[in-house]
Amino acid sequence: MTPSSAATGVLALPLDSTADIATGTSWLRFRPPSDAVCDPGQFFMLSTVAPSPVAYLGRPFSIGDVRDGQWLFMLRALGRGTAWLRTLESGTMMRLIGPLGIPFERRASPVHRMIAGGIGLAPFLFLARRLRAEQPQAGIELYYGERDARSHVELTADERSLFDIVERFTDDGSLGTAGSVVDGLENRWAETDVAWYGCGPQPMLRAAAAKLEEHDVEAAQFALEERMACGFGVCQACVVPNRHPPPRYRLLCTEGPVVETGKVAW
Amino acid sequence: MNERLVATCGRITFQNPVLAASGTFGYGSEFERFFPLASLGGFATKTLFVEPRDGNPPPRVAETSAGMINSIGLANVGWEAFVAEKVPDLKAIIGAARMLVNIAGNAPDEYRAIAARVEADRERVGCAGIEVNVSCPNVKEGGTNIGCDLHQFQAAIRGVREETSLPVFVKLSPNVADVVPFAACAIDEGADGVSLINTVYGMQIDIEKRRPVLGTGSGGLSGPAILPIGVYWTHKVRAAFPDLPILGIGGIATWRDALQYLLAGAHAIQVGTAAFVNPLACVEIIAGLERYCSQRDTTIAELSGAAHRGGRLAEAAVWTG
Numbered sequence: 150m151t152p153s154s155a156a157t158g159v160l161a162l163p164l165d166s167t168a169d170i171a172t173g174t175s176w177l178r179f180r181p182p183s184d185a186v187c188d189p190g191q192f193f194m195l196s197t198v199a200p201s202p203v204a205y206l207g208r209p210f211s212i213g214d215v216r217d218g219q220w221l222f223m224l225r226a227l228g229r230g231t232a233w234l235r236t237l238e239s240g241t242m243m244r245l246i247g248p249l250g251i252p253f254e255r256r257a258s259p260v261h262r263m264i265a266g267g268i269g270l271a272p273f274l275f276l277a278r279r280l281r282a283e284q285p286q287a288g289i290e291l292y293y294g295e296r297d298a299r300s301h302v303e304l305t306a307d308e309r310s311l312f313d314i315v316e317r318f319t320d321d322g323s324l325g326t327a328g329s330v331v332d333g334l335e336n337r338w339a340e341t342d343v344a345w346y347g348c349g350p351q352p353m354l355r356a357a358a359a360k361l362e363e364h365d366v367e368a369a370q371f372a373l374e375e376r377m378a379c380g381f382g383v384c385q386a387c388v389v390p391n392r393h394p395p396p397r398y399r400l401l402c403t404e405g406p407v408v409e410t411g412k413v414a415w
Numbered sequence: 416m417n418e419r420l421v422a423t424c425g426r427i428t429f430q431n432p433v434l435a436a437s438g439t440f441g442y443g444s445e446f447e448r449f450f451p452l453a454s455l456g457g458f459a460t461k462t463l464f465v466e467p468r469d470g471n472p473p474p475r476v477a478e479t480s481a482g483m484i485n486s487i488g489l490a491n492v493g494w495e496a497f498v499a500e501k502v503p504d505l506k507a508i509i510g511a512a513r514m515l516v517n518i519a520g521n522a523p524d525e526y527r528a529i530a531a532r533v534e535a536d537r538e539r540v541g542c543a544g545i546e547v548n549v550s551c552p553n554v555k556e557g558g559t560n561i562g563c564d565l566h567q568f569q570a571a572i573r574g575v576r577e578e579t580s581l582p583v584f585v586k587l588s589p590n591v592a593d594v595v596p597f598a599a600c601a602i603d604e605g606a607d608g609v610s611l612i613n614t615v616y617g618m619q620i621d622i623e624k625r626r627p628v629l630g631t632g633s634g635g636l637s638g639p640a641i642l643p644i645g646v647y648w649t650h651k652v653r654a655a656f657p658d659l660p661i662l663g664i665g666g667i668a669t670w671r672d673a674l675q676y677l678l679a680g681a682h683a684i685q686v687g688t689a690a691f692v693n694p695l696a697c698v699e700i701i702a703g704l705e706r707y708c709s710q711r712d713t714t715i716a717e718l719s720g721a722a723h724r725g726g727r728l729a730e731a732a733v734w735t736g
Binding site for chain 1: 439440441445446448449469470473474475476477478479480481482483485487490638639668688690691692693694695
């Protein structure tokens, strides 16, 4: 699959509904216009149409899922702005700029393996849904780590059915396997014919990229995060260092957020 | 074109008084997916140096409750790449909008060098004028801000003026005790006008990590937080130099904000940070000013500086637009 060329625009949509899915974590749901399309790995900048008293800028949210005619964005309260967003009620007019960024490339592969840390789970339900539809024979696996059981997003039956394997990890052992996803994958790092995807905190991704590199995998697709003011290539804030400069940096909004692991100076 | 909206700034006439500000509009074509560039009065390019610059290490932005602090470090593609790679796209879409090429250097003599390049390529680029970003550390003098040191400021402007006959607007820094002497110096050195204000020094500390958020420690504050500062200096400078063309900038997010600057003395305005949050801010401001002028039967030219002329004492009804 080649990335789509969905038209980027500014949408003003009422927040359709919200739903808590873990401690501090919820879905924001919208009803997009029928012709609006987006791909897994892409993101939208979300802000309220009425200026917020707390958060001046919009915030990047990867498209979490597309189902039942709705767009879902996974929100976790991690700071003042996201905590404030979590208090918004249905009907609040929101501004959605997007879809933005380079999506995951959905190459044919017998196994698609996703490693998620915390809110890094966000892009993978939608990715799995698309892969399931496009490559029904492929195995789709999710390795998902959280700090503790309270933070863990419990998958619904429909979400669970998108994956052949779901393995869960917690730092404190309160749910699933104790320890990190990176340690938990053990010898599976060495398996060939696997399409790797990652999203999560920088230390986890750095460790995962190093493991993959030990096995000569440099084309794993990781969705990265950095502070952004605009999301569409103008503010130049969201830079990550390139492994092979020049240029020294890449912009995550237009040359990401999905980046192959071998291209980043971790 | 709506004649009421025409904004004359010295030798440059804009079809309306709304410009997109330097550093928040890329090289001009990035917003085309949101609205036609040709609908703007004009825009100022991202600051261009002779040589390309990578910019500062991240994090480069910190959000505040009413704006943001940036430390992008004037990342830019350099003059040659701008002319070769950006200008062709730009020329296809610019229409009646006017381009200001925003320039800077690492020392006063580098301002002369970039101005010479602009002058040499002026036909090919098709710019209406130059905006000089003086808020740049002088790498040869311990990093003092050129825009905050009258001596270096004068040298930079003089260099630019001697190299080009294009209209020159100098973008003034608010990080000085008094902006007026800098405006005076710009006039003495032959500048056509001034843009004010640039960002205000700012810092944010991460209370968990116990260190500054930005990779470079501090940066420039922009957004609604600085609106009153910009309006103040616009009013001051217009009072001191009633005939000086002024491009008002700093915290403008709505047509009401824009109108404050015009009334304070600006001849046209620039929209910056607001376009990050709402890419349609510029066109919404144009629409708002258009409605205001039409319903109040006035013009941008008439509104400019009106706050210096006693204002209007009685309004039959408050118009809410």
